[in-house]
Amino acid sequence: MPATLEGQITMEKTPSYWVTKSAPKRVYAMNPAVKLIAVVRDPVTRAISDYTQSASKRSGLPRFEDFVLLNTSAQWGGSWSIDASWPPVRLGIYARPYRRWLRRFPKSRLLLINGERLVADPAAEMARVQDFLGLKRVITDKHFYFNSTKGFPCLLKSESKAVPHCLGKTKGRNHPQINVSVIKRLREFYKPHNEKFYQLSGIHFRWP
């Protein structure tokens, strides 16, 4: 981490920290007063997003449905189960890593950001982040606009000089169409895990 001067905040973003077993202990050893932020989204969309990212790097990757089902030779309408060890599925079981972080850090120091709301109302979620970090609410709704080409909100870097900035091509990819019964089965799979996460966090994310 770079040296932080008086009046500065150093931020670091590494998605894999969330699930790395040794991370809470190591982060605590580095600075027990650190503030943590995690963005969580519907685990089904997360799994598809994760797969889409891999597919964009490897042409000819088998279909999502071929990975997500344990017995791929079974009929989709039959009795097959979800492969919970496949990383795109496993990483959407948020209660497990969340519990690990809570063993080291108080709940008040780990802000959970709702990924769906971050897209629908980025200013509202950014207000929560700024309050959490003890910052003035400098970033407001005036800093965001919806870019219909991108299909996502983009940033206006400053109120006066409205230079638009959207996230790059690797964020906001088109997702493949997934078989509806596979989606249904995935939703059933996540239901108890989501409930556990809502209970632990005290936040009902209302994922379908």
Ligand SMILES: Nc1ncnc2c1ncn2[C@@H]1O[C@H](COP(=O)(O)OS(=O)(=O)O)[C@@H](OP(=O)(O)O)[C@H]1O
């Ligand atoms: N404003 C804006 N613009 C573009 N994309 C946005 C935005 N806000 C949230 N998202 C969602 O961010 C998803 C990619 O983030 P990741 O979590 O995969 O990024 S990272 O791996 O942690 O760096 C990305 O997932 P995909 O849609 O699957 O590409 C987006 O849904």
